[in-house]
Amino acid sequence: MTAIKLENVCYAYEADGDKAAVNAVDGVSLEIEEGAFVAVVGHNGSGKSTLARLLNGLLLPDKGSVTVFGTDTRDEKNIYNVRSSVGMVFQNPDNQMVASVVEDDIAFGPENLGLQREEIIRRVDWALEQVGMSEYRKSTPFRMSGGQKQRLAIAGVLAIRPKVLVLDESTAMLDPKGRREVMDVIHALNKREKMSVIHITHYMEEVLEADRVIVMDGGRIALDDAPHAVFARGAELKKFRLAPPAVTLIADALAECGADIPRSVTTEEELEEAICRSLSKD
Amino acid sequence: MRDVAFGQYYPVSSPVHRLDPRLKIIFTVLYIVTMFFVASYFGYALVLIFLLSVCGVAHVPPKAMFKSIKGVIILLMITAVLNLFFYAGETSVEWTWWIFTVSPEAIDFALKMMFRLILLIMGTTILTFTTGTSELTDAIESLFKPLNLIKIPVRDIALIMSIALRFIPGLIEETDKIMMAQKARGADMESGNVFKRIKAMLPVIIPVFVSAFRKADELADALDARCYQASPKRTKMKKMSFAWRDLVAFLIFAAFVTIIFLDKYLWGGLDKYIVEAFNALIG
Numbered sequence: 001m002t003a004i005k006l007e008n009v010c011y012a013y014e015a016d017g018d019k020a021a022v023n024a025v026d027g028v029s030l031e032i033e034e035g036a037f038v039a040v041v042g043h044n045g046s047g048k049s050t051l052a053r054l055l056n057g058l059l060l061p062d063k064g065s066v067t068v069f070g071t072d073t074r075d076e077k078n079i080y081n082v083r084s085s086v087g088m089v090f091q092n093p094d095n096q097m098v099a100s101v102v103e104d105d106i107a108f109g110p111e112n113l114g115l116q117r118e119e120i121i122r123r124v125d126w127a128l129e130q131v132g133m134s135e136y137r138k139s140t141p142f143r144m145s146g147g148q149k150q151r152l153a154i155a156g157v158l159a160i161r162p163k164v165l166v167l168d169e170s171t172a173m174l175d176p177k178g179r180r181e182v183m184d185v186i187h188a189l190n191k192r193e194k195m196s197v198i199h200i201t202h203y204m205e206e207v208l209e210a211d212r213v214i215v216m217d218g219g220r221i222a223l224d225d226a227p228h229a230v231f232a233r234g235a236e237l238k239k240f241r242l243a244p245p246a247v248t249l250i251a252d253a254l255a256e257c258g259a260d261i262p263r264s265v266t267t268e269e270e271l272e273e274a275i276c277r278s279l280s281k282d
Numbered sequence: 283m284r285d286v287a288f289g290q291y292y293p294v295s296s297p298v299h300r301l302d303p304r305l306k307i308i309f310t311v312l313y314i315v316t317m318f319f320v321a322s323y324f325g326y327a328l329v330l331i332f333l334l335s336v337c338g339v340a341h342v343p344p345k346a347m348f349k350s351i352k353g354v355i356i357l358l359m360i361t362a363v364l365n366l367f368f369y370a371g372e373t374s375v376e377w378t379w380w381i382f383t384v385s386p387e388a389i390d391f392a393l394k395m396m397f398r399l400i401l402l403i404m405g406t407t408i409l410t411f412t413t414g415t416s417e418l419t420d421a422i423e424s425l426f427k428p429l430n431l432i433k434i435p436v437r438d439i440a441l442i443m444s445i446a447l448r449f450i451p452g453l454i455e456e457t458d459k460i461m462m463a464q465k466a467r468g469a470d471m472e473s474g475n476v477f478k479r480i481k482a483m484l485p486v487i488i489p490v491f492v493s494a495f496r497k498a499d500e501l502a503d504a505l506d507a508r509c510y511q512a513s514p515k516r517t518k519m520k521k522m523s524f525a526w527r528d529l530v531a532f533l534i535f536a537a538f539v540t541i542i543f544l545d546k547y548l549w550g551g552l553d554k555y556i557v558e559a560f561n562a563l564i565g
Contacts, residue, residue, distance in 0.1 A: 088507040095497045096504040100448045101416050107519035114513030
């Protein structure tokens, strides 16, 4: 089933002084299936964050339409249905928290929805468990690591029980360990809870873990394919100012020299295995 | 991150911490009012004993309570000196030197006023020592709920308060960072007179403001994304309810207030009896 459908969507920010309004998102059509893990990449100003904000009605399209589980985001009466089905996590975890105690912050979403007390408590428990932070229920987030804070921000969004999770560069401010923590959490949600994930990122290693990658350039979709197919394009990626991850580069280089390495390897383990296999064959 | 002790909350578990925060706010207000009815030194001693016992039950070191006066000590001194020399009531004896006139009544008045201020500050800090900021905002929200009837958005105001409190440490950290960045580029913020120093703060204040607005933008998006205002009837996860310990606290507090009022209106200040008894004792 289609979770989100975009049809020829255009969006321009208001003209700023003498700069004319340019479409930040320019004629994007796209369908996202339920349960998919989609990575969105593109250099700064390619329109990826604008695209993200169009998905849950924070921004409304100038032209075209965004449909979330059959509801148009411009339908004002149902905007909160849209926002509760598409949860959004932002870049800086510090700017997403409203309360100084973990459980109060996570309860914010369900409280807004006007749920019963027991249901709110159940959801807070569930959300904390999903991100592996149950023991921090009563603590304050001030002294936590970036990865922990971002996991809490995810829990805060999970508590509204979205079917789609949009992460707008949510790993950009984290150290490698924090990034891994967040990636593990969203992979688990994708597999266990069948949640669709739309992950906007700069890190190509993270892109490799997705089922599908969308490359944005100048507000349009430049490429839309499986990660290995996108990275197999090699030099063409430079046009979009993207650098393939090391694993892909090594595999490509080895394959070019005649080694029997499939171009679809995405992880270090796969690469290692492929190299061993090709060596033992000789 | 710098640990900003806003109101210096003492995160320990005690019966006072567990009291209903609404009750604690009401107690504090009543305490402030009661302080203006304390009539004798006996009364002030009683207040001090009361505060110290509350500290004991709350597992808050009394030293922390006394420390709270440090910030206002200059103000206290000025008040005491002014009261001492400009006492306008009736006086029995007067000692005059140059333009200064001092009387026993003035000394009495100045001392009492100083005790009153000190005890006022110490008493109110117990509230912030034993109550977390989120509890405080929840309690204020609950206490002001009747204002909803005249269309005052109490819930929103409480949310604004809690967000403001939550962002204070972040903004202080940001200010520190920007100050260091400006110092690294050769800004001089520590020398010169007051005006020069205020002017030197400008390159710090402007980036802090810009960053605060940026944070506010992102926060607004985050609030919207989490369905803020989705339902006209927002619910609450935390329920505040009275327990037996609240009743006990109420009775103790009521007894304390009663003695203070008895001292003023019935006994007319126990001091004179104590002085008499003391005089009788020594001879």
